[in-house]
Amino acid sequence: MTDREVLFSGIGEIIGRRHRLSGLDPKSGTFELHDEDRTVRVTLELDLLGEYFNQLNEHDIPGSPQDARDRVRAKHIAMRIEEIFESDIYLSLLEIRLDRSADGRVSLVDRRGSARRSFPPTTTESGYWSPDRPGT
Incomplete structure (x- = not known):
């Protein structure tokens, strides 16, 4: 395996601790991330993954010791993927991938x-709050 494949497998292992994964393919850089409501394809093209990994610096991962930097970078990438996946309240997410921006x-x-899924509606019942506690 190349270093990028090892990095990809490590990211998959980190994400797999909290989420269901299937189709983990280190050669193509893809897997599917699941919860009870959806499946999201994750595509981390290995050449782009290596470049993304190398561009992460102290600004992205402040305070990490030099000898632990690679492990912290892998955790940072896994965390970003999980953040995108977990913040999808409308269940509209289809794919997470690495891509090159205009710059x-x-x-x-x-x-x-x-x-x-629509955003949960507010209840029609009016609520009541008082700073006074009963019995005081």
Whole structure:
């Protein structure tokens, strides 16, 4: 395996501790991330993954010791993927992938479809709050 494949497998292992994964393929840099309501494809093209990994610096991962930097970078990438996945309240997320921006930097981007769940409505019952505690 190349170093990028090892990095990809490590990211998959980190994410797999908290989420269900399937189709983890270190050669193509893809896997599917699942919860009870959806499946999201994650594509981390290995060349872009290596470049993204190398562009992470002290600004992205402040305070990490030099000898632990690679492990922290892998955790940082896994955390960003989880943040995108977990913040999808409308269930519109279809894919998370690495892509090159207009300025040439590599970043994680998401592709979304139509919302499959509406935002929870506010209750029609009026609430009441008082700073006075009963019995005081």
